[in-house]
Amino acid sequence: MRIVAGDFGGRRLKAVPGMATRPTTDKVKEAMFNIIGPYFDGGRSLDLFAGSGGLSIEAVSRGIEHAVLIDRQYAAIKTIKDNVTVTKAADRFEILKRDARRAVTELAQRGDQFNLVFFDPPYAQQKIVQQMTQLRELGLLAPDARIVCETDQQADLPEAVPGFDFIEQRNYGITVLTIYALGA
Template identity: 55%
Template sequence: MRIVSGKYGARPLKTLAGKTTRPTSDKVRGAVFNMIGPYFEGGRVLDLYAGSGGLAIEAVSRGMEEAVLIERDRKAQAIIRDNIAMTKEADKFQLLAMDARQALSSLTGPFDLVFLDPPYADQEIVAMVTELCQRQLLAEEVMVVCETDKAVQLPEEIAELGIWKEKIYGISKVTVYVR
């Protein structure tokens, strides 16, 4: 795996071996950013289930100013630290070693871009988006990008957000919510 585009483009990303995380492939990551950007002029990104950190690092590579990554798995945290070090701009990243639900109570917003890619067995997107809205952690022009199994049907609206775009890539579905 590698960073697809931007200032860190083509740099390699480490991933965790095994089935505890499902890193978003280069192809899908590139397609996601083509859907939502592909480039940004500043802003903050939140990745609630960071895995290898690839999505948040790609967002900063493409112009986001800072990223907050949430990951509870210790082995994945070590991979994220290595991937952040590869950017040579560690000050743009904050890794919180905790569960996504715990993290919501300690975060301060607003976030302009949010990635929700929970383990397929643990679909809690509706609850997380609702809580993000209730805690006022989302910017007015926010994009919330959800990656699920293609069979998962997310609601048309969650809290004050509605589906803007939705695409299927292989076994994955990407759903983008906006205000």
């Protein structure tokens, strides 16, 4: 696993030990960023199920100014910290060991807003549509926000989600990328 492109391109990243998380493959990550970017001019990203941190690190490498990474597993948080160290830009990352629901409440209380949000939850615990709605209702999404969802085939995310515009959906084997934009 590596950072595909940008300021940190080519640097190797660690995967979270064990079977509790599954890292996004470099192929899927590259395809994802070709759809949503591929490069950014600042902005903030949020990853509620950060795992190894690879998606947020890739986003910062490609121009996102600051990334907030959330995960509730100790092993994931340790791996994220190790991977952020590889960037030599730790000040551009905030790592929080929290349950996603609690983290969202805290971020809303702080008045944070995000231009890019990654949803890559454990496949058995996908509540993406409800979580997208919660982010919108709490004012956590900037007007230009993009939502990137990485799921398995069984998730079957709908095209029509109130408050969001469907952008695109692509299949990569067992992985499905679904991308939305905050609606007007």
